[in-house]
Amino acid sequence: MSEIKEQLGEPVDATDDQVRARQAADALIDDYHRQGGKLEQSQVDRVLDRRGLNASECLFVYEYLDQQGVEIEFPLEEEFDEDEFEDLAASDGYNQGEIIDAKAGDSTLDWLRTVIGEEPLLTPEEEKELGRQIALGRLFSLQRETNPCDSNPQAQMMISRAERARVRMILANTRLVMSISKKYMALSALEFTDLVQEGVIGLMKAVEKFDHDLGYRFSTYATWWITQAITRAIANSGRTVRFPVHIVQRITRLRRAVRWLQRVNEGRRPTLTQLEEELHWDRATIVAISDLADSHFISIFEGDDGDDRLSLVETLTSNEPGPDKIVEQQNDAQYLDSLLDNLSPREKEVLSLRFGLGLSGEWTLEMVGEKFGVTRERIRQIQEKALNRLRFKVDLQERDADPCGH
Incomplete structure (x- = not known):
């Protein structure tokens, strides 16, 4: 460092910070002369930032440039x-x-x-x-x-x-x-x-x-x-007890999985085993998240056949959907539309007919096959391929929404 100080003409007792600032200033002066007497503020910024100078060192650079007659050009604004x-x-x-x-x-x-x-x-x-x-x-x-x-x-x-x-x-x-x-x-x-x-x-x-x-x-x-x-x-x-954001995201993901599996299962309620496979969560996590969800939406109960199932619970006070339910339904429709846009027109129409997404109700495999002029098995293959594509898309969206991996 003492050799560098001598080359710069600095006293031997000059601090390392002063030497770094002088080196940066000299580099800018070289740029100034090489560019025909021009030096833009953006160039100064890059040098100060790249060399990691502190505030005092930056001020030294500006003062030294001023002493050497170097004028810095600012953009007009x-x-x-x-x-x-x-x-x-x-x-x-x-x-x-x-x-x-x-x-x-x-x-x-x-x-x-x-x-x-x-x-x-x-x-x-x-x-x-x-x-x-x-x-x-x-x-x-x-x-x-x-x-x-x-x-x-x-x-x-x-x-x-x-x-x-x-x-x-x-x-x-x-x-x-x-x-x-x-x-x-x-x-x-x-x-x-x-x-x-x-x-x-x-x-x-x-x-x-x-x-x-x-x-x-x-x-x-x-x-x-x-x-x-x-x-x-x-x-x-909308909650007195406030959940962390990643918990809210998990509740939302669980609700979507329940509705999705109900459609795939033609209205049958999903089992915990199906939810484990769909969400890639363990059973304890599914139960814990379901317990945190709003009580009027989901609950775990023992089915008649002894299998744990996740069920939608009807609102007890009224047969009409409440405001929260309407919001959920609107969000489901928007979310589903955005997902279906990732499919081919034929795949989209097959799923719409099979799961009653239009006004005509749910069609059987035979009915859809007759419409397209193909066999029942071919429609089932198209349906399965489309569902797999949508599952992959949902997984990507969930990972993007939760970059921390919660």
Whole structure:
């Protein structure tokens, strides 16, 4: 290290941090001269981020570049002035409430639609660049917390730029929040605007935790955080005792398996053995999850033949379906439609006829065979192949919805 210090013209007692900062500054000066006296802010960001400099080292780089007469070019929309520094110093940064609410009352959705129409999607390179800006701004924010009296204009600029980057990433991904929120409208009595607001909160967490160095798209990462925020809000909205999100997901999966097996079994209730095979859970887990589910929906009981079975329990107070049942039915229909879209037209029609998904009731194998001009056995083969494809699709969706493997 002493040899490096001598080459840089630094005193031998210079700290390693100062040497690292000087090396970064010299590399940027070389770029400046190689590019004919031009150096963009994005280039500076990449060097500071790649070398892992702390806030003090970053400030040294900027001060050294200024001493050497190197002017850094900012994009037009990122030019700053002293008035902006003063405004920022008097604020606590971007206001989450302002981003979520935007405007009071019913105009929230109108504002969101306007944002979606005006804010362009980000390219992978833009996501990385904004991620760098946020990461560097975080360094300077931490330094300001430890030294509140530090009012270095360069530090203020970096913090302000990071806040702008956060807001831009949030606004550019608002359409993703809207898209995910729509899928959960039938699962909850929450208003669509409430789901969107919860989704935006999840999006904000994703922006704060996104690591631009890992190489994947931000939308892939944000989808998980948005979904978690929305499903958590749904889980907490209609229950006094609040379940963890992964438990709610397991309850939902169990309910779907019960309804699915009832259709496959032509209305017969599924046994615990069938549920074990369908869900790949052990019997104790199935019993435990069923006990946590709403009592008016499912319960374990001893059948006449001594076999444990899972049964839908009728609502005792009324023969009419309640609001919760209607929501379940609507969600089932939407979910089933999306699944059937993965099949060929013939497979889709065969399943629709066999399980009475249309208005004509359930058809026998012979009836469907006559319609298509094939044998009963051929229809059974088509049905089995289609069901296997759907089971595979459901398994993929469940794994995607629960990346932690719960």
